[in-house]
Amino acid sequence: MTFPTKRATVARRAVPFLDISRENSPLTASIQAAIEGVCESGAFVLGPECRQLEDTVARISGVPHGIGCASGSDALLLSLMALDIGPGDEVIVPSFTFFATASAVSRLGAKPVFVDIDPRTYNIDPQEFAAAITPATKAVIPVHLFGQPADMNHIMTIAEEHQVYVIEDAAQAIGAVHLDRPVGSWGHIGCISFYPTKNLGGFGDSGMMVTADDELAERLRLLRVHGMKPRYVHREVGINSRLDSIQAAVLNVKLQSLNDWTNARRENAERYMRMFSTARMSSQLTLPSVSPESHHVWNQFTIRVHDGMRDALREYLNDQKVGTEIYYPIPLHLQACFADLGYREGSLPHTEQAAREVLNLPIFPMLTEDEQETVVHHSVQFFASEVGRLTDYRPAA
Ligand SMILES: *Cc1c(COP(=O)(O)O)cnc(C)c1O
Numbered sequence: 001m002t003f004p005t006k007r008a009t010v011a012r013r014a015v016p017f018l019d020i021s022r023e024n025s026p027l028t029a030s031i032q033a034a035i036e037g038v039c040e041s042g043a044f045v046l047g048p049e050c051r052q053l054e055d056t057v058a059r060i061s062g063v064p065h066g067i068g069c070a071s072g073s074d075a076l077l078l079s080l081m082a083l084d085i086g087p088g089d090e091v092i093v094p095s096f097t098f099f100a101t102a103s104a105v106s107r108l109g110a111k112p113v114f115v116d117i118d119p120r121t122y123n124i125d126p127q128e129f130a131a132a133i134t135p136a137t138k139a140v141i142p143v144h145l146f147g148q149p150a151d152m153n154h155i156m157t158i159a160e161e162h163q164v165y166v167i168e169d170a171a172q173a174i175g176a177v178h179l180d181r182p183v184g185s186w187g188h189i190g191c192i193s194f195y196p197t198k199n200l201g202g203f204g205d206s207g208m209m210v211t212a213d214d215e216l217a218e219r220l221r222l223l224r225v226h227g228m229k230p231r232y233v234h235r236e237v238g239i240n241s242r243l244d245s246i247q248a249a250v251l252n253v254k255l256q257s258l259n260d261w262t263n264a265r266r267e268n269a270e271r272y273m274r275m276f277s278t279a280r281m282s283s284q285l286t287l288p289s290v291s292p293e294s295h296h297v298w299n300q301f302t303i304r305v306h307d308g309m310r311d312a313l314r315e316y317l318n319d320q321k322v323g324t325e326i327y328y329p330i331p332l333h334l335q336a337c338f339a340d341l342g343y344r345e346g347s348l349p350h351t352e353q354a355a356r357e358v359l360n361l362p363i364f365p366m367l368t369e370d371e372q373e374t375v376v377h378h379s380v381q382f383f384a385s386e387v388g389r390l391t392d393y394r395p396a397a
Contacts, residue, residue, distance in 0.1 A: 013321075037049075050243045053248040064217075065211050068207070070205060072207040075171075078239070083188070095117075095333040114341075116351050144169065146299055147265075148294050148296045148297075149177065151293075153179060166186065171192060174199050175258060188213060189210070226240055272361065279379075283306070301361045324360060
């Protein structure tokens, strides 16, 4: 009687999609001290910590002005307000992005005009931007999606030719560089988010606008405090979107590690590239494409899964306790709230295909090589053993 031979099995642990505590816990003492400092000062809103953060983020972005606010979403809204965008105006935006890029436009009564992406970088296609310009076009909002700068060189040329304002959505891309200019310094205003999942994340919501334009900076500072200057005198109707000193204090501490974390993200990305290439997965997956003009900061590592297998792979990885996400499953031009704009399935083919195929893998700075090996191992296993069994698999309608 023979027994099946016992094969050595490596115990594989769960891999979280994102573990923020790994970057925060080494800094706990400094962060707590910084928070206590704010509590003792009593200056909870727009205190000195905020100015310090504004100056540092402006410097990183290569511009003189940083204007803190309550979120990245508000940064977009305030930027559009400062450029007097409203009813009758069109603002060109990608559809393959987070909701806030377009909702800020709608909130002000202007019309978001959705355009398609370059399928390699997932960023707005400059040609599509050019083709969408009309006499009503007031601005464009290129998004530096997943941490890779949009093609700002071409976008600025087109925008200048047609006198269109440029607001950069750099929510996912602090520290990224296109050619030799940081994101946020190309357009009229750059918008940054410090939401906890971003490359520089606070202990809650906050955001910032950066600009080289003195007058715009002044206007943004006014608009974030109800258009009030001096106290109780209102020259125009702004909103309440101030930066909390506690968030700024936390971010000032975390900023000291941002370079190291960005480098760690870049190393993780390169390691995935090597691991997936060695595993010869190119017929099943497309790896991210990095423009030679870009310094990519890898807020996300985004693969494409071919042949309608994305959801099945995600389910398999989930069963193996590997966390993944889908950014973004429903393009904005197909969202119910924008139905009256008249887009249909098929309007933006590259965007729609990306929404069906993309899968975001763990890429956070403290992700270990072993964990990455686990992610790749299970992905390979899925295609080696599960595909046959799943040939009848159909994505849920
Ligand atoms: C996160 C994000 C925003 C909004 O930032 P919040 O701080 O969450 O309001 C806007 N655009 C993009 C592309 C984002 O990823």
